[in-house]
Amino acid sequence: MKEISDNSGKVIIRKAVQSDAKGLIEYLNIIGGESNFLTFGIGEFGGSIEEEEEFISNALNKENALFIVAEVNGNIVGNLNFSGGPRQRNAHVGEFGVSVLKEHCGKGIGEKLIKYLINWSKKSEIIRKINLRVRNDNTVGIYLYKKLGFLEEGVLKRDFLINGEFYDSLLMGLEIN
Ligand SMILES: CC(C)(COP(=O)(O)OP(=O)(O)OC[C@H]1O[C@@H](n2cnc3c(N)ncnc32)[C@H](O)[C@@H]1OP(=O)(O)O)[C@@H](O)C(=O)NCCC(=O)NCCS
Numbered sequence: 001m002k003e004i005s006d007n008s009g010k011v012i013i014r015k016a017v018q019s020d021a022k023g024l025i026e027y028l029n030i031i032g033g034e035s036n037f038l039t040f041g042i043g044e045f046g047g048s049i050e051e052e053e054e055f056i057s058n059a060l061n062k063e064n065a066l067f068i069v070a071e072v073n074g075n076i077v078g079n080l081n082f083s084g085g086p087r088q089r090n091a092h093v094g095e096f097g098v099s100v101l102k103e104h105c106g107k108g109i110g111e112k113l114i115k116y117l118i119n120w121s122k123k124s125e126i127i128r129k130i131n132l133r134v135r136n137d138n139t140v141g142i143y144l145y146k147k148l149g150f151l152e153e154g155v156l157k158r159d160f161l162i163n164g165e166f167y168d169s170l171l172m173g174l175e176i177n
Contacts, residue, residue: 008073009072009073010072011070011071011072011077011107011108011109011112012070012071012072013068013069013070013071013112013113013116014068014069014071015059015060015066015067015068015069016056016059016060016067016068016069016079017056017060018053018056018057020056020069020076021049021050021052021053021056022049022052023075023076024052024056024069024076024079025045025047025049025052026076027076027077027079027101028040028045028079029042029043029045030101031099031101032044032045034101034102035099035102036135036162037134037135037138037141038097038099039097039160041162055067059081059083062083062084063124063126064083064084064085064091064092064094064124064126064127065082065083065084065094066080066081066082066083066096066117066120067079067080067081067082068080068113068116068117070100070104070109070112070113072104077100077101077103077104077109078098078099078100078101078104078109078110078113079098079099079113080096080097080098080113080114080116080117081096081097081098082094082095082096082117082130083095083096084126084127091126092126092127092128092129093127093128093129093130093131094127094129094130094131095130095131095132095133096114096117096130096131096132097132098110098113098114100113105140110144111144111147111148114144114145114148115148117130118130118148118149118174118176121176122176127176128175128176128177129173129174129175129176130150130173130174130176131153131171131172131173132145132150132171132172132173133156133159133169133170133171133172134169134170134172135159135160135167135168135169135170136155136167136168136169136170137167142170142172145172146172148174149174150172150173150174151172151173151174152170152171152172153171153172153173154170154171155168155169155170155171156168156169156170156171
């Protein structure tokens, strides 16, 4: 069941549910046009509502996956998607992506989403490592990840190609014990 929003402007962090599918597609298409730090651009998130519903239900059913949203006044303003590996040897580790709508950035929502992931991982009894990759000129992202304990582990050269220009990514990770 979707939590009832109280219209107070309060940020609710919760797991995505199937009825979020339409709102999530709208959200992802907006965010793709707002940020060049993501792996998709404006209008590139072309999935159908049914596909998004299936994606959400897969995340809900997988023991080592987490798909959460930040909601303000009933609207999705941020999300985080984490998925662990499919086999016994890599089920303990996964990568996440996070985003927050521009007009809601700098209010602590990104931090809340990542802290939710870290707490969930600690309780999961499966997850032992959280990975991420971030464009190496994404100063806000890198600052936030370091603040939450993520360490730099390496660099992927030419990881993005945007408007003819290459960008490197920083690999970062947090061990969960
Ligand atoms: C990265 C992102 C998720 C952070 O979310 P957010 O809700 O803005 O983050 P928070 O408000 O929780 O924290 C941001 C921190 O950076 C600081 N910050 C915010 N804007 C800043 C800026 N322009 N320059 C420097 N620091 C900044 C904030 O003060 C805060 O630090 P503090 O808690 O010590 O004061 C968000 O900026 C975003 O969606 N960016 C576009 C997509 C993206 O980059 N995703 C990550 C790809 S790896």
